[in-house]
Amino acid sequence: MKRQRILYLNAVSRSIRAPIVGFAIHEPVESESPQIQAGAETPYMSVHHAVLDGWRVVSFPAQRAEGDPESVGVFGYEFILEQMAKIDD
Amino acid sequence: MTNAGAPVLLTDDEMVSFIINGFHIVEPDLSSGFNERVFSTLLEMPENPGEHIIEALPAMTDVLGNPAITGALTSLLGQDYIREPGGHIHMNPPRTRAQPWHQDERFGRSHQDRDIDHLKHVMLMYYPQDVTDDMGPTVLLPGSHRRVASPESMVTLVNLRGQFFSTVKAGSVLLTHSDIWHAGTGNRSDRIRYMVKIQFSRTQENAEPSWSHSAEALSEMRLRLDSEHPTPLSRNEYESDHALRVRTWNNIAGNAAMPLRSEAHLGGPWPASGGATTASRRRRDMP
Numbered sequence: 001m002k003r004q005r006i007l008y009l010n011a012v013s014r015s016i017r018a019p020i021v022g023f024a025i026h027e028p029v030e031s032e033s034p035q036i037q038a039g040a041e042t043p044y045m046s047v048h049h050a051v052l053d054g055w056r057v058v059s060f061p062a063q064r065a066e067g068d069p070e071s072v073g074v075f076g077y078e079f080i081l082e083q084m085a086k087i088d089d
Numbered sequence: 090m091t092n093a094g095a096p097v098l099l100t101d102d103e104m105v106s107f108i109i110n111g112f113h114i115v116e117p118d119l120s121s122g123f124n125e126r127v128f129s130t131l132l133e134m135p136e137n138p139g140e141h142i143i144e145a146l147p148a149m150t151d152v153l154g155n156p157a158i159t160g161a162l163t164s165l166l167g168q169d170y171i172r173e174p175g176g177h178i179h180m181n182p183p184r185t186r187a188q189p190w191h192q193d194e195r196f197g198r199s200h201q202d203r204d205i206d207h208l209k210h211v212m213l214m215y216y217p218q219d220v221t222d223d224m225g226p227t228v229l230l231p232g233s234h235r236r237v238a239s240p241e242s243m244v245t246l247v248n249l250r251g252q253f254f255s256t257v258k259a260g261s262v263l264l265t266h267s268d269i270w271h272a273g274t275g276n277r278s279d280r281i282r283y284m285v286k287i288q289f290s291r292t293q294e295n296a297e298p299s300w301s302h303s304a305e306a307l308s309e310m311r312l313r314l315d316s317e318h319p320t321p322l323s324r325n326e327y328e329s330d331h332a333l334r335v336r337t338w339n340n341i342a343g344n345a346a347m348p349l350r351s352e353a354h355l356g357g358p359w360p361a362s363g364g365a366t367t368a369s370r371r372r373r374d375m376p
Binding site: 008010012013019020021022023024032034035036037038039040042064073074075076077078 | 186187190222223226228230233236237238242243245246247248249250251252254270272274275320321322323324325
């Protein structure tokens with residue numbers, strides 16, 4: 001059967017060409033959540049590179065509201081992508 | 090062991106690094122066998138002493154009184170810094186999982202109440218044993234002490250570009266801005282990792298730098314504050330982060346303050362094409 005792999009990519013801007021600054025992959029199997037690890041390699045340089053590899057964007061980051069012009073907020077802009085994968089039961 | 094003598098103050102360079110990154114590592118000169126004795130005492134503790142760290146672990150006074158530590162704390166928090174009550178002894182046994190990214194909460198303070206342009210509180214973390222990358226080192230996100238983010242907004246974040254794993258030698262002391270994003274990571278080794286955490290606070294504003302300052306270094310320090318970025322920033326964040334750094338320096342430097350606005354980015358060689366200034370070239374190069 002096919003199940004949904006989920007990939008969170010945090011890009012430095014809302015552009016799908018922007019460099020990636022954070023990521024997490026959730027595999028569609030019974031498992032613990034992904035965790036911070038030394039030596040973890042970013043799987044893609046940009047959201048565009050992930051799309052080229054067959055991922056589909058299912059959530060785009062919203063335009064951030066203009067708030068305190070001096071504040072620096074959350075790290076990166078979050079894109080959520082999916083890829084359907086065949087899983088052996 | 091060198092607990093006698095004047096505090097060893099930080100340099101301008103070290104202070105600017107702290108402002109930019111939000112942490113500094115000290116390796117105090119402790120007596121032979123000191124860290125091993127502390128480790129053994131911790132192993133024999135029947136339970137976590139909670140906030141009564143000094144009573145349960147009197148040897149910590151040797152760490153806190155070491156000139157390298159008093160000097161670093163004086164530099165960061167001024168002459169009359171104080172130790173806050175409480176603290177915590179963290180034990181990370183084998184086969185644990187990483188904590189999520191977080192900022193420490195202080196009682197009565199919301200996530201929006203951060204010292205994003207000042208240095209009022211410092212966390213001290215002492216490691217009595219070597220910490221290798223498989224022993225669950227504390228991970229930090231350099232520069233994140235200026236980020237105002239709710240705990241909810243961090244829940245999907247896992248591995249971040251620029252994350253720094255504090256693998257250290259036994260006896261090392263990690264000093265961080267109290268608002269830095271951090272987490273204990275999973276211990277994949279067969280050894281226990283201890284860390285003693287105590288918080289310190291500023292009690293008064295500086296009339297002059299409380300570190301080893303040289304007026305001649307000011308322009309070089311300004312250049313570093315203007316140009317060094319430990320993690321990538323969005324277009325909007327560049328100007329905000331830059332202003333917050335300079336304001337942090339000014340808030341702790343007393344009479345050694347610098348102008349908020351720098352004209353340095355307008356100087357330099359003419360661009361090869363177009364009319365871009367250094368600052369706008371920097372923005373243009375970032376998608």
